[in-house]
Amino acid sequence: MSLREKKKERTRLKILEAALELIDSHGFQDTTINQIASAIDLSPRTVLRYFPTKEDIIVSWVEEGMTIFLTCLHQRPIDEHAHLSLLACARELLQLYEKQAEFYLTIERVIASSSAISARKHEMSAELAKKVSQVLSERATSTKISLIALELYPAIIFSILRVVIRSWVASDGKRQLMKLFDNAIELISFKV
Structure with missing residues (x-):
């Protein structure tokens, strides 16, 4: 894996971990992309680039x-x-x-x-x-x-x-x- 690919994979994992933590505490329906992005200091747009x-x-x-x-x-x-x-x-x-x-x-x-x-x-x-x-x-x-x-x-x-x-x-x-x-x-x- 190149350095760039490793960085992308780390970001992808951070998004998933943040999403799971928020969903676990707030439920799937009440968790938003904005909340997920905010939890890991990313823009919602960046999160949506990884996961539509x-x-x-x-x-x-x-x-x-x-x-x-x-x-x-x-x-x-x-x-x-x-x-x-x-x-x-x-x-x-x-x-x-x-x-x-x-x-x-x-x-x-x-x-x-x-x-x-x-x-x-x-x-x-x-x-x-x-x-x-x-x-x-x-x-x-x-x-x-x-x-x-x-x-x-x-x-x-x-x-x-x-x-x-x-x-x-x-x-x-x-x-x-x-x-x-x-x-x-x-x-x-x-x-x-």
């Missing part, structure tokens, strides 16, 4: 999670069974959540508190599932996987992730995220 809307501040972290998942999937062995690759990538994503638990608990609470952000996250998840299915179909020549599995496996994994994260947030992070995930996986049988 308040919702974009939150969903930027959903995008980051999507990138982590896809990067992991591309790095998995090409001959690995699809469901094993998806499980490994889900675990990698959840490990990030566990490492930065307070941060992600706050983000997930904000998402749950806003139907607009929840809807955007759901759309983004559906888009990720399509991308994952595409990656799996490209790998299908080296592994035997049915066409239905190409769409079904990502849908199952993302549904499990939604339920597990929702349970984790409901427990205020007291329940272990990876244990919740492993318990959920035990309920599912993937056919090899």
Whole structure:
């Protein structure tokens, strides 16, 4: 990363941290871009250059999670069974959540508190599932996987992730995220 990119990333993180703190204390609806900008001595215009809307501040972290998942999937062995690759990538994503638990608990609470952000996250998840299915179909020549599995496996994994994260947030992070995930996986049988 160049010095300029590092500075931009630091500013982006400052905006997000300020936004999360304000949203946590005032609620999503009552927090404004002006308040966020003021909290970190930036102009509202600068904040809007990084994030065109308040919702974009939150969903930027959903995008980051999507990138982590896809990067992991591309790095998995090409001959690995699809469901094993998806499980490994889900675990990698959840490990990030566990490492930065307070941060992600706050983000997930904000998402749950806003139907607009929840809807955007759901759309983004559906888009990720399509991308994952595409990656799996490209790998299908080296592994035997049915066409239905190409769409079904990502849908199952993302549904499990939604339920597990929702349970984790409901427990205020007291329940272990990876244990919740492993318990959920035990309920599912993937056919090899």
